[in-house]
Amino acid sequence: MSVEDATHEDFSGNLLTDPSYFRIFFTALTSEGTLGYKDQTIENGSFSASFTPLTQATYEPSLLNASVTQGGYVSVLAVDASTGHVTYIRERRDETGSRFAAPQDLGKPDNVANLGETLLLNGLNGRPNVFLISADPTGEIWWKYENPNTVVEETITVLPPGTDTPIEVTVPVEVPPAQPWSNWQxxxxxxNSLTATQNADGRILLAGINSDGIPYMNLQSSDRPFLPEGWDGWEEISDGLTGFEQLVCGLDRNALVHIFARIGDKIYMKAQQQVSASSFGAWVLFGTFPSSAHSMALSSACNxxxxxxxxxxxxxxCPLYAKYQTGPTSENWSTWDVIGHVAQDCDLVLQPNANAMLSLFSCDPNGDAAYLNQQTLDHWGAVWTALGSGYATIATTQDITPNPE
Structure with a gap:
């Protein structure tokens, strides 16, 4: 389904239904481009044995994101292998028909031949925002978002209390936008790489690394937030460091954004100085290891x-080292602790369970996926549980709303 075919129901507001469960949604792309998922069978439990295809289409194996909609439903972003177009898939908002709505074709920017990275996260108004980087030498950065509802005046007939004479009144009414999604901007x-998180006030913060290994940050401004001019602009944040390989970022218990950087055998941290501010402190050394770090994953913990x-x-x-925030400031952290091992270079994803304990998901270069469960804040299980093989990439998100299945 293209965005032009989307119905107004696709862009309705928040649901009032209380969640009936909180489970982890695991989605993956196989090396052949099949997009599918596995659910936790119960809260905090194991996952279904079957890998259920989401659609019959074939997708680019390396590009996959998962998030939640404004109403709390699962949403997935992939790239159609035949067209190169970005595809958005979400759960339905009712309990009729199939669990997922038809895929929405979001297209792709003109003159962009190949996509290098994609991102999916909610923005200032709670609706999905999509970012991508061109894999072409230009490394262009593109943005698309679900348009907000508009407010129109509508004349309705009402019966005032204590009278039998109806009157007409004009009231503001929220209606879906004429164009469901924005154009690519x-x-x-x-x-070369891009990561993102939401600021405490809902604005999106982007961070990325260019081809020279130099990191940059860009915060959505409060003025004209839905236009390219509505960003503060890219700010170099190297602080004299070189050779940046990966950035991850997230919001801590005090609503301050923290950015972590991986450089060889070291990890550095940079913290927001005030809630929702654009100013950050300098990089501080967060960890030094016996060998180079291959990847990082970040999440909120049970505390x-x-x-x-x-x-x-x-x-x-290969050892997996972990460190968590222990107190009210950016300086309060536990010591590094080895929580497990993996066979070789893996993609890592951290996801909280219903009980706030984390699950760590891994996908190795052979396509084998597995997960490890946290027992307490300081202890993890000893055994990895297999999730299947033949995967090219994985993603997870919360599944917190009633499910028709």
Whole structure:
């Protein structure tokens, strides 16, 4: 389904239905481009054995994102292999028909041949925002979002209390936008990688690294937030450091954004100085390891602080180090602790369960996916549980709303 075919129901406001459960939604793309998912069978429990296809289409194996809609339903972003178009898929808002609505074709920017990275997250008004980086040498950055509802005046007939004479009154009414999604808009600059989080006030903060290993940050401004001019602009945040390889960012218990950087065998941290401000402190050394770090994953922990996992080096039996926020400030952190091992370089994803304990998901270069469950804030299980094989990439999100299945 293209965005032009989307119905007004697709863009309705928040649901009033209370969640009936809180489960982790695991989605993945196989090396052949099949997009599917697995659900936790119960809260905090194991996952279904079957890998259920989401659609019959084939997708680019390396590009996948998962999030939640404004109403709390699962949403997935992938790239159609035959057209190269970005595809958005979400759960239905009713209990009739199939669980997921028909895929929405979001197209792609003109003159962009290949996509390097994609991002999906909710923005200032709670609706989905999509970002992508061109895989072409230009490294262009593009942005698209679900348009907000508009307010129109509508004349209705009402019967005032204590009278039998109806009257007409004009009231403001919220209606879906004429165009469900914005056009693709190019943001200035060029990057090789991109990550994002929401500021405490709902504005989106982007962070990325260019082809020279230099990091940049860009915060959505409060003026004209739905236009390319509505961003503060890219600010270099290297602070004299070089060789940046990965950035991850998140909001801590005090509503301050923290950015973590991986450089060789070291991890650095940069913290927002005031809630919702554009100013950040300098990079501080957060950890030094016996060998180079391969990847990082970040999430909120059961104590509402941030929890960071880093995988070291390559080869067999690679250790996973973890560190979490222990107190009310950016300086209060636990010591590094080894929570497990993986066979080789893996993609890592952290996701909270209903009981706020984390699950750590991994996908190795052979396509084998598995997860490890946290027992307490300081302890993890000893055994990885397999989720299947043949995967090219994985993603997770919350599933917190009633499900027709």
């Amino acid at each position: 190019q943001l200035p600059g060029a990057l 509402d602080g941030l929890y960071l996992v880093a995988q070291l080096s390559t080869g067999t039996n």
